[in-house]
Amino acid sequence: MALKKWYIILCMVGSLWWVAALAQAMENDDCLGCHGDSFITEGGKAHLYIEGEQFSKTSHADVGCTSCHSSVTEDHPDDGVKPSKASCEECHPDIQETYAQSKHAENAACADCHDPHAVKSHHALSGFDENRICTTCHDRAATYTSHDGWLPRTDLHLRAVPCISCHTVTDEYDITLYIERGPRDERAVAVNLASHDELSEMAGGKDVSTLIDEDGDGLISLTELRAFNTSDAYKDLRLWGMMTSEAMVHRYDILDNRWDCTFCHASGSDAMQTSYVAFPKADGTYERMAVEKGAVLDALFGTPDFYMLGATRNDVLSILGLAIVAGGMMVPVVHGTLRYLTRKNRRHH
Numbered sequence: 001m002a003l004k005k006w007y008i009i010l011c012m013v014g015s016l017w018w019v020a021a022l023a024q025a026m027e028n029d030d031c032l033g034c035h036g037d038s039f040i041t042e043g044g045k046a047h048l049y050i051e052g053e054q055f056s057k058t059s060h061a062d063v064g065c066t067s068c069h070s071s072v073t074e075d076h077p078d079d080g081v082k083p084s085k086a087s088c089e090e091c092h093p094d095i096q097e098t099y100a101q102s103k104h105a106e107n108a109a110c111a112d113c114h115d116p117h118a119v120k121s122h123h124a125l126s127g128f129d130e131n132r133i134c135t136t137c138h139d140r141a142a143t144y145t146s147h148d149g150w151l152p153r154t155d156l157h158l159r160a161v162p163c164i165s166c167h168t169v170t171d172e173y174d175i176t177l178y179i180e181r182g183p184r185d186e187r188a189v190a191v192n193l194a195s196h197d198e199l200s201e202m203a204g205g206k207d208v209s210t211l212i213d214e215d216g217d218g219l220i221s222l223t224e225l226r227a228f229n230t231s232d233a234y235k236d237l238r239l240w241g242m243m244t245s246e247a248m249v250h251r252y253d254i255l256d257n258r259w260d261c262t263f264c265h266a267s268g269s270d271a272m273q274t275s276y277v278a279f280p281k282a283d284g285t286y287e288r289m290a291v292e293k294g295a296v297l298d299a300l301f302g303t304p305d306f307y308m309l310g311a312t313r314n315d316v317l318s319i320l321g322l323a324i325v326a327g328g329m330m331v332p333v334v335h336g337t338l339r340y341l342t343r344k345n346r347r348h349h
Helices: 002-035 052-056 059-063 093-099 127-134 140-148 154-160 163-167 196-202 222-230 315-341 343-348
Strands: 173-181 237-245 275-280 286-291
Touching: 002 052, 052 059, 127 163, 127 173, 140 154, 154 237, 163 237, 173 286, 196 275, 222 237, 315 343
Parallel strands: 173 275
Antiparallel strands: 173 237, 275 286
16 A cells, blocks of 8 residues: 555656646747747847747746746736846856956856857867857957967967966866868968858768767777778868866956966866767757776877977977977087097007
8 A cells, every 4th residue: 555655646746747748838839829939029129039949048048038037927928027137147046156257257247158049068169159159259360469479389378278278277188179161271370160050961871970889889999080080981081189177167357377288288187088979960059978997198298397309399499499400410420520520640659
């Protein structure tokens, strides 16, 4: 009897959960019946439009529209009441506390960077997408100028490192590889990433990850990575690596240790040798697949406080390095040659 009683209770709880979930889904559909229709953009009201498919993939869709807009009634919009807006702090107090410690908090609200109706997780965005968010306030030309005075190969760094990798307090990094398509232009402002449709066509309609992960085991081996890089079939494709933060931290600042080249170009722990390939999905987001350890270029993890020849592709430093090495080699060569040429005189004396 006791088991039967618990079974009935569980069934009732399950039924209530299902009804609540169904009601929530219907509630969102009711809102999107108007806000998801393009007609609502007429008369300068484009800000009221919500792309239903994008919204359905967010965590906010799970909690429901009225969780954030609690003042909305069944009479909306005829009741003339302007919908209330929840504070992000209500659900994200830890993030709000961290963000409040940064300089950004004085100038930008959460919604200035995050569209609550299309918000994506940190790894679902490419590093280039995250940088585009920064450029809504920070002019790219001005950013280049402010970094060019001290940062070698500024253009390369701005394309290979997301802003948040240097301007947040996180110390957990990995290398994320993106698939680039077309001829590489070293002068280009951005990297031309291959789209999901382009890669899907090359994969013959299969999952785009099969272009590299040939055995479909969900892990890219060094052998598979080399096969992709050397394949004639993919000669128009290349991998572009970015040093990305593993965890998103909402404290943005100018950090003193980021001025030191060894912060990135120094030997790191095994954790920092982790790398992924980020494959584009049909909805515009990215999904990462782990790469076997050892794929990360040693250029990022050289000897601390020592410039590795060619590691950062700085032509001036490479030439100077070659000159130093050549000069050092010339000393024993010249010395030995002179000793050989003067051997008779030395024997005479």
